[in-house]
Amino acid sequence: MKPLSHFVSLHPYFKVHPGKIEAFKAGFPAFVEKTASEEKNLFYGFTVNGDEVFCREGYTDAEGLLAHLDNIGALLAEALEIADLIRIEV
Template structure:
């Protein structure tokens, strides 16, 4: 079975507080540095929409355990990000059996879970 068959992507959007963009960018560097140590991370990067002052993190991991390891690893950076922004949306996309493993541990987060559609795998 391919590692990608259990791939889960996370889609957090951060509305950055006025005057805090440079601080947020420094925190992005910390996020990236810590994430580079994770062996279950497939990809990880940030995008920024200047017109809306919103940052988006594009990231994917092998399985629910990859996600939970990542969230533990960058907990300090998440807390720091939330002092200078609001998380306005959080989506997690993946296979139903992997998402089920995340619902309880992430129950306190404002997350929307999206299940992969059967038959859409290549």
């Protein structure tokens, strides 16, 4: 297995609005499906802790990350109607 030492990771954290966690989680498959078609994506997944959601994602380079943001822009806009982006790590 080749170690991943050179890649770009993005870790957004969301605080889901009260009573909306199931609706937010229902959107996960659409994000995963869209991301699966991205050539430069290395990994992508969600973790839920109460009303907070963390997405762990990695790309071969910054170009891959920017392409991802373009690809999921509409989905993210929908998600931000029922959640707030509270932190982001790059």
